[in-house]
Amino acid sequence: MDKIVEVQGVDIGQEGQGIAKTQDGYTVFVPFLLPGEKGRVKIIKDEGSFGRGELLEWTDKTSERVEPICPVYYECGGCQLQHFSYEAQLIWKEKKVRDSLIRIGGLRNPKVKPIIGMEEPWYYRNRGQFVIGEQEGKLTWGFFAPKSHSVIAIDNCPIHHRYVNEAMQTLVPQLEGLHSYFEARGSLRHISMRCGVNTEEVLATIVLSEPMNKKSKLNCQAVSRAVGIMENINKSRSSKILGEKERTICGQNYLEEKLLNLRFRISSQSFFQNNTLQTEKLYQKALEYAEPQGKKILDLYSGIGSITLAMATKAREAVGVEIVKAAVKDAELNAKLNGLSNVRFYALDAANAFKQENSTPDVLVVDPPRKGVENRVLDSILDLAPKTIVYVSCNPDTLARDIRILSSKYEFIEATPVDVFTQTTHVETVVLMSRVEK
Secondary structure, three states: OOOEEEEEEEEEOOOOOEEEEEOOOOEEEEOOOOOOOEEEEEEEEEOOOEEEEEEEEEEEOOOOEOOOOOOOHHHHOOOOOOOEOHHHHHHHHHHHHHHHHHHOOOOOOOOEOOOEOOOOOOOOEOEEEEEEEEEOOEEEEEEEOOOOOOEEEEOOOOOEOHHHHHHHHHHHHHHEOEOEOOOOOOOEEEEEEEEEOOOOEEEEEEEEOOOOOOOOOOOHHHOOOEEEEEEEEOOOOOOOOOOOEEEEEEEOOEEEEEEOOEEEEEEOOOOOOOEHHHHHHHHHHHHHHHOOEOOEEEEEOOOOOHHHHHHHOOEOEEEEEEOOHHHHHHHHHHHHHOOOOOEEEEEOOHHHHHHHOOOOOOEEEEOOOOOOOOHHHHHHHHHHOOOEEEEEEOOHHHHHHHHHHHOOOEEEEEEEEEOOOOOOOOOEEEEEEEEOOO
């Protein structure tokens, strides 16, 4: 007999599932249950200290529950919070940052500034990586249903920029004759589509298991705003989307974007923040914290140089360090595009960055991946001891962990969350830390 329990939602998990408690304190993960809501839940898996449940009915709903605007939201899994009002999302994300700083960072009463949200929290993502499916011999595009290779087909995604949607709508019909790798044993796997929000440029990358016929009649003029179409070959069976081998089908192999009055050249595999409007606010806050005028700035995990170059417009000197050589080449090109001569880039592991410099930077900027800063890099930071650290994070938990480690020499000043990934559980945060003078 199935076990039925009554629960109350207390939080939201990283994957968007509701975290609920029974009256006796047992934790149950329940998809789409929101904090404050009550319901009857069937336990579908007992993991010992917690369970996974299926909501049978609500006994009490929160006023913050809203109707998702995406018709396939509950099947897709591409975003997690469309059923939660945007105002409530912002409150939850700000609380998430504060709670991590207290629980993991060991801070008693951290100063967390109000989260910087979006005026219009839809159609913002400047890059989409869409899986190609097939229905009745016609190609479709969309996302995998959670934990499956079943393609949820869409014709418009409300979290991707309109330029991305329009480009997909005009490119996919041109690919008829090819077949889905996942649903029809064909060669067509994904399409990676990215756009310059401020330049209105689009770059499309078609990902296949085998090369297309070189006589293909694809052309950029037929794809909305396209400046180039690329072919990427991925023969692997892994979940990795892009392979290493690429060629240009038509047009150019990059697009340009403008950010903080700077121009950036972005290739198909370059890392660039997904939300152009909010990234400007994120970087403006980093500039405010760094106060780079007349200072030397060292930027770790610098990617294509976006933060480094923003700092260089005001700093005496800016140095970017990035382990990916292709990104460093892009960064050097972007420095030339913007006429900045007070900036240098190195293709180095972050732990070796300090050996390259013969003077200590005034400000250290770190913008690591979700796993945070490696211990050996943290050790090097503590040895070098620059006066100021500006930490840009996409994961409050690893951010808080690293702050705790750095607290032996640094004082936490304040944090500002920025909602870069609206309708999802992710949140970016900028933190200012200052060296404790003894």
